[in-house]
Amino acid sequence: xxxxxxxxxxxxxxxxxxxxxxxxxxxxxxxxxxxxxxxxxxxxxxxxxxxxxxxxxxxxxxxxxxxxxxxxxxxxxxxxxxxxxxxxxxxxxxxxxxxxxxxxxxxxxxxxxxxxxxxxxxxxxxxxxxx
Numbered sequence: 001x002x003x004x005x006x007x008x009x010x011x012x013x014x015x016x017x018x019x020x021x022x023x024x025x026x027x028x029x030x031x032x033x034x035x036x037x038x039x040x041x042x043x044x045x046x047x048x049x050x051x052x053x054x055x056x057x058x059x060x061x062x063x064x065x066x067x068x069x070x071x072x073x074x075x076x077x078x079x080x081x082x083x084x085x086x087x088x089x090x091x092x093x094x095x096x097x098x099x100x101x102x103x104x105x106x107x108x109x110x111x112x113x114x115x116x117x118x119x120x121x122x123x124x125x126x127x128x129x130x131x
Contacts, residue, residue, distance in 0.1 A: 002035035004028060009035070056128035063130060064117040071110020072103060076117070081125025 001010050005027030008019035016023055030037055033050035044051050058080060066076035074089030089106055096102035116122045123129050 002030055002032055004030055004032050006030065007035045007037065055131050056124040056126065058124045058130050060117060060120070060130040063122075064114050067110050067114030067117055071114060072106045074110075076110070076113065080122070080130075 001012055002008065003010050003017035003020060003022065004025065005022040006017060006020040007030035008017055010017055010024055014024055025032070028038065031045035031048060031050055034045060034048040036045055036047035038045060063076050063079055066079055070076065072089065072093045074086035074093075077083070077086035077089065089110070092102050093106050113122065117130070120129060
């Protein structure tokens with residue numbers, strides 16, 4: 001096992017890398033499996049084929065369906081961790097529901113986000129791709 005930050009060997013169960021001091025498992029510069037340097041945003045190590053992408057514990061299907069059916073209330077954004085955006089959608093829908101235009105606009109916004117979620121374009125709030 002190798003440090004993902006500096007590429008130095010790390011013993012199993014070791015909390016931090018003794019070479020750079022970074023917590024074990026953090027970093028994106030080196031392959032955890034073989035220690036080879038990774039290109040930026042690489043999904044797999046080009047040296048050994050080890051998949052380095054960590055996915056979210058949030059599910060794409062759940063987030064997409066929440067966006068389509070409860071998107072006007074921002075429920076999908078609460079689920080994904082985008083609290084400010086979710087509160088904005090909720091407040092616009094509740095406070096401007098009498099206008100008729102705002103709820104339709106928020107509904108369109110939510111449908112677009114639902115489509116983007118299903119296409120994999122929207123990650124969770126930590127930037128991890130959805131399952």
